[in-house]
Amino acid sequence: xxxxxxxxxxxxxxxxxxxxxxxxxxxxxAGPCPVLQVKTQETDGYNAVQxxxxxxxxxxxxxxxxxxxxxxxxxxxxxxxxxxxxxxxxVQAGEQLTVAAFEGVAKVDIIGDTKGxxxxxxxxxxxxxxxxxxxxxxxxxxxxxxGNCQWPGHVWPGKKMPGRFGNHRRTVQNLKVVKIDAxxxxxxxxxxxxxxxxxxxxxxxxxxxxKSA
Amino acid sequence: xxxxxxxxxADQLKDDRSNFKVGDGVRVHTRVREGNKERIQVFxxxxxxxxxxxxxxxxxxxxxxFGEGVERVFPVHSPNIEKIxxxxxxxxxxxxxxxxxxxxGKAANKVKEKRLYEATKAAK
Numbered sequence: 009x010x011x012x013x014x015x016x017x018x019x020x021x022x023x024x025x026x027x028x029x030x031x032x033x034x035x036x037x038a039g040p041c042p043v044l045q046v047k048t049q050e051t052d053g054y055n056a057v058q059x060x061x062x063x064x065x066x067x068x069x070x071x072x073x074x075x076x077x078x079x080x081x082x083x084x085x086x087x088x089x090x091x092x093x094x095x096x097x098x099v100q101a102g103e104q105l106t107v108a109a110f111e112g113v114a115k116v117d118i119i120g121d122t123k124g125x126x127x128x129x130x131x132x133x134x135x136x137x138x139x140x141x142x143x144x145x146x147x148x149x150x151x152x153x154x155g156n157c158q159w160p161g162h163v164w165p166g167k168k169m170p171g172r173f174g175n176h177r178r179t180v181q182n183l184k185v186v187k188i189d190a191x192x193x194x195x196x197x198x199x200x201x202x203x204x205x206x207x208x209x210x211x212x213x214x215x216x217x218x219k220s221a
Numbered sequence: 222x223x224x225x226x227x228x229x230x231a232d233q234l235k236d237d238r239s240n241f242k243v244g245d246g247v248r249v250h251t252r253v254r255e256g257n258k259e260r261i262q263v264f265x266x267x268x269x270x271x272x273x274x275x276x277x278x279x280x281x282x283x284x285x286x287f288g289e290g291v292e293r294v295f296p297v298h299s300p301n302i303e304k305i306x307x308x309x310x311x312x313x314x315x316x317x318x319x320x321x322x323x324x325x326g327k328a329a330n331k332v333k334e335k336r337l338y339e340a341t342k343a344a345k
Contacts, residue, residue: 021226022276024233028252028300030276035226194225205223 011109012212014061042082055093060085120202120209124175230276244313250303269318310335
């Protein structure tokens with residue numbers, strides 16, 4: 009099973025690496041994630057592991073969910089995620105997944121939701137060039153033509169237009185692991201990751217690591 | 222800034238890097254790696270800017286080398302810096318001495334030296 013744990017984006021900073029170079033890093037507080045349920049081909053029709061992260065008050069949790077956490081012997085989590093596996097998972101419900109699992113892993117993928125930017129025009133949303141600002145130009149930040157005339161008689165599906173931008177699930181692949189602090193449950197990866205500080209992200213061993221290694 | 226981030230960077234900060242300020246003439250001893258060998262290279266000049274805070278803090282050293290102005294930006298807490306010697310202290314009225322970039326000849330290195338400044342002040 010490719011280790012995946014849930015984490016919280018703390019923020020970005022810089023640290024000096026072994027070669028004394030200043031590298032930009034994102035700090036993620038990841039795990040410990042209790043395994044809440046193990047799904048297998050025989051029982052559920054597919055292989056997966058359900059993991060949790062964070063904490064929530066008992067009074068804000070339904071009786072049904074409380075029972076679910078109790079069954080796994082875990083405290084109440086605020087975040088739940090299911091991780092699909094190719095083969096039957098080796099872990100048991102009640103086990104804890106920590107950042108220590110990434111010890112010796114060179115690269116990870118980070119999955120998270122990007123910052124929501126609201127309703128935006130095509131210049132910000134799709135990087136359109138826009139028009140001249142002055143010299144009599146009346147075409148500033150518009151998207152231009154929406155298509156042809158009588159044929160096809162409609163706007164093609166997928167035409168880039170203004171709309172909601174951001175708050176999309178995005179994966180950043182092959183981020184180098186700079187440092188792991190198992191005591192504080194921290195993992196430092198090189199470069200930026202999606203989302204605002206404090207947002208929830210998934211940390212997964214890189215799926216392309218065999219090729220890149 | 223976030224307390225967790227402060228904790229991570231705290232042990233990388235060096236406490237012997239507060240001995241110089243903008244306007245000072247300094248000699249920066251940097252470690253240079255060539256293959257397996259390591260040697261010390263000295264870059265001497267005037268500190269014209271010091272900006273940022275914490276681990277991000279940098280300083281700019283300007284010198285005239287063979288008639289050509291050369292500037293180098295160092296991270297203040299870089300482990301590659303062996304030591305920073307202060308040759309001469311000065312009195313500045315600016316936080317950033319970018320006006321030195323427009324100066325040519327002798328004036329390019331001219332800053333109010335603290336020793337002389339205080340001597341003339343005392344004479345008055």
